[in-house]
Amino acid sequence: MRHYPANAPEALARLVAAALLADGGLDKHELDALDRHGVVQKLGLSRQDFDHIVHAFCEDMQAVSLCDHGGPFVLDRATTDQLLAEVTAPALQIEALRMLLDIAAADDRLAPSELTLVSQAMTRWGLQLHTVSAHRDPVIRPLT
Secondary structure: OOOOOOOOHHHHHHHHHHHHHOOOOOOHHHHHHHHHOOHHHHHOOOHHHHHHHHHHHHHHHHHHOOOOOOOOOOOOHHHHHHHHHOOOOHHHHHHHHHHHHHHHOOOOOOOHHHHHHHHHHHHHHOOOHHHHHHOOOOOOOOOO
């Protein structure tokens, strides 16, 4: 699994990629939510750079996933924790959790794998749902 510097836009984008793929594939509703919520712009990335990070994440997942051949990727707890550990700034953690929730809820159903990702993020970062809604900043730029 690739490593990105703490709080880098790429680290946040990879978490978004994990949310997009958590339920087994890219869903039109989730991609629409990505655009509707301006996620790529909030990350400070071009769409091309974001797409490259999603592709790289898929490559990494082929190497570390617990998937059955031909089945969906399954992130194990340690790998998910590694992804979450790269986001250390509290404001970015709140924004990342908001993005994960927006994507997970986009298709009006929460898959168990999406719930696991969100739950693990909340636990790791010590966040609660009310924290996300209480801190509604229009744009939070990743720290460099």
